[in-house]
Amino acid sequence: MPAPVAAQTESRSHHRSSVILVFCCTLIGATAQLLIKSGSAHTGKGGFVGTLLAILTHPPLLLGYFLYAVNTALMVLALRKGDLSMLYPIIALTFVWVTILSVMMFHDELNPYKVIGLIAIVSGVSVLGRGRKA
Amino acid sequence: MKTSPQAILLVFVSSFLGSFGMVFLKAGAGRLERNLKSLLTNYWLMAGIATYVLSSVLYVIALKSGELSILYPMVSLGYIWALIWARIFFKEPLTPNKFVGLGMILIGIACIGAGSTH
Numbered sequence: 448m449p450a451p452v453a454a455q456t457e458s459r460s461h462h463r464s465s466v467i468l469v470f471c472c473t474l475i476g477a478t479a480q481l482l483i484k485s486g487s488a489h490t491g492k493g494g495f496v497g498t499l500l501a502i503l504t505h506p507p508l509l510l511g512y513f514l515y516a517v518n519t520a521l522m523v524l525a526l527r528k529g530d531l532s533m534l535y536p537i538i539a540l541t542f543v544w545v546t547i548l549s550v551m552m553f554h555d556e557l558n559p560y561k562v563i564g565l566i567a568i569v570s571g572v573s574v575l576g577r578g579r580k581a
Numbered sequence: 582m583k584t585s586p587q588a589i590l591l592v593f594v595s596s597f598l599g600s601f602g603m604v605f606l607k608a609g610a611g612r613l614e615r616n617l618k619s620l621l622t623n624y625w626l627m628a629g630i631a632t633y634v635l636s637s638v639l640y641v642i643a644l645k646s647g648e649l650s651i652l653y654p655m656v657s658l659g660y661i662w663a664l665i666w667a668r669i670f671f672k673e674p675l676t677p678n679k680f681v682g683l684g685m686i687l688i689g690i691a692c693i694g695a696g697s698t699h
Contacts, residue, residue, distance in 0.1 A: 519606070530674075531663055532663060536679075536683050564688075568689030570689075571682045571683065574685060576682075
């Protein structure tokens with residue numbers, strides 16, 4: 448039996464806002480990862496207290512971990528209305544941003560494997576994000 | 582660099598914990614209300630955050646002592662666990678789109694891992 452039109456439209460807009468939230472999560476998560484990577488020289492081997500101190504006194508690290516917190520909050524909001532089985536794999540887009548940004552910022556090499564990987568992930572996410580045709 | 586069995590085990594545990602972290606976060610998300618007290622007593626949310634942090638710590642430790650080409654594809658195991666938990670705990674429908682999309686993502690992550698050998 449088809450769902451009432453109003454309910455269907457509502458569920459579709461929920462679906463879309465969840466996907467957009469998780470999409471933002473992947474951008475924020477990639478930024479956080481790169482900030483933490485760029486600041487990782489500062490953490491050294493100071494044990495737990497040393498690492499904590501390094502995070503609190505080094506702005507890029509602090510911002511990186513703060514962004515992770517923001518990320519988690521956005522993920523919770525997305526999970527409120529969206530399917531876990533659809534939203535969680537979208538996080539894999541983070542791999543895409545980190546790979547591209549690492550090439551741009553840290554001059555990591557880009558090889559055919561990585562390019563194929565990027566294309567496969569983006570295609571996979573677009574299939575997932577297409578919506579539920581249950 | 583050779584990947585130690587410990588690193589592989591760590592990533593395996595990390596992917597497992599990470600997927601459970603998401604289950605807890607979703608359970609907590611369903612119980613969200615607009616007041617501070619309910620937020621502070623939302624134990625599902627706290628369990629989710631704790632599990633997620635633990636999973637990330639294990640992941641970072643593992644990545645320091647192993648090859649990305651082996652460890653990256655293992656991270657994506659977490660997505661497969663999550664698919665199973667979502668079906669069991671939240672009765673989510675498993676549509677063809679989810680399987681095809683996830684399959685492509687797994688292949689993509691494996692390729693990026695393969696391209697990350699130094």
